[in-house]
Amino acid sequence: MSHFRYVDDIFFTSNDSLESIDQILDEADSFHPNIKLVRQIGRSVPFLDLFIENSNGALLTSVYHKEATEPYVVPFGSDHPGHVFRNTVDTAITRAVRYSTALSQFEEEIRQMKLMFLYNRYPPRHIHWRLTTLFSKYLSKNFILPMLNNSDDFSYLRHQLLRTSTHTEYNKTSRTSTTNQTHDKNIQNQFLQPTDNNELTTRKRLIIHRRHEKRLANNHRRIHELWRRTLHGTNVINTTLIIRTNLNHSLKQELMPRMLENISRKTSDQKSKTQHETDQQTEHSRKSNQPINYCI
Numbered sequence: 001m002s003h004f005r006y007v008d009d010i011f012f013t014s015n016d017s018l019e020s021i022d023q024i025l026d027e028a029d030s031f032h033p034n035i036k037l038v039r040q041i042g043r044s045v046p047f048l049d050l051f052i053e054n055s056n057g058a059l060l061t062s063v064y065h066k067e068a069t070e071p072y073v074v075p076f077g078s079d080h081p082g083h084v085f086r087n088t089v090d091t092a093i094t095r096a097v098r099y100s101t102a103l104s105q106f107e108e109e110i111r112q113m114k115l116m117f118l119y120n121r122y123p124p125r126h127i128h129w130r131l132t133t134l135f136s137k138y139l140s141k142n143f144i145l146p147m148l149n150n151s152d153d154f155s156y157l158r159h160q161l162l163r164t165s166t167h168t169e170y171n172k173t174s175r176t177s178t179t180n181q182t183h184d185k186n187i188q189n190q191f192l193q194p195t196d197n198n199e200l201t202t203r204k205r206l207i208i209h210r211r212h213e214k215r216l217a218n219n220h221r222r223i224h225e226l227w228r229r230t231l232h233g234t235n236v237i238n239t240t241l242i243i244r245t246n247l248n249h250s251l252k253q254e255l256m257p258r259m260l261e262n263i264s265r266k267t268s269d270q271k272s273k274t275q276h277e278t279d280q281q282t283e284h285s286r287k288s289n290q291p292i293n294y295c296i
Contacts, residue, residue, distance in 0.1 A: 074088050093131060
């Protein structure tokens with residue numbers, strides 16, 4: 001028996017009989033009254049966003065879409081930096097390659113993916129560009145068509161992507177970030193010029209965060225030009241100016257604080273009303289010399 005687990009989702013394969021498997025699951029289900037297992041047994045089952053099928057002992061996989069899934073991603077017309085749209089398409093393509101066992105499954109997933117992105121107003125040129133970029137990276141530098149010709153090319157592409165794990169990609173990104181930080185620190189140390197009585201002339205960093213807006217896309221360059229032109233010849237020019245972009249809040253992020261504030265206000269009003277009614281009842285009982293009845 002072999003199994004895989006992600007949080008509270010478990011997938012396993014077994015050659016035991018169905019009765020023995022049911023017995024094991026029944027024992028696990030009765031382990032604690034607050035734990036109830038939902039089981040799905042068969043030759044084809046979904047596991048997270050992966051659909052697994054047992055075909056004569058060989059496990060075939062493809063992308064799994066829940067019935068309630070809506071075809072929505074980050075709209076192309078939304079106010080986000082360009083890398084957000086690129087990463088959204090690249091993630092969908094990479095998942096299709098990794099999860100599809102056969103070329104036919106991959107082609108079907110790519111068709112659904114294209115329809116989803118077109119529905120969210122992604123230009124066909126942008127989708128084809130990301131497909132071509134991925135194929136040319138692993139297959140050929142001169143690969144210009146956003147399609148695969150045969151199963152051998154797809155098998156090789158899938159093998160290359162499966163060899164590159166997300167953990168390896170994370171470590172590569174971390175190493176790159178660390179290298180950049182070391183490089184920035186070396187540059188910073190080269191410009192350290194402290195004076196006798198003024199520590200502000202040392203090479204420091206000033207970080208400015210701003211919301212991303214397409215109409216202000218060139219403001220990074222303009223702010224740097226204004227910084228150099230205004231502070232040229234002063235000691236403050238030794239400060240490194242860094243301008244970073246904050247992504248705009250989603251609708252959920254915008255509405256959640258307001259909803260929590262309304263809930264807190266309603267709860268406070270309800271408590272005040274209850275306290276007022278209790279005080280009135282107490283005062284009335286005191287005047288009439290009647291015992292006070294409390295209901296809990």
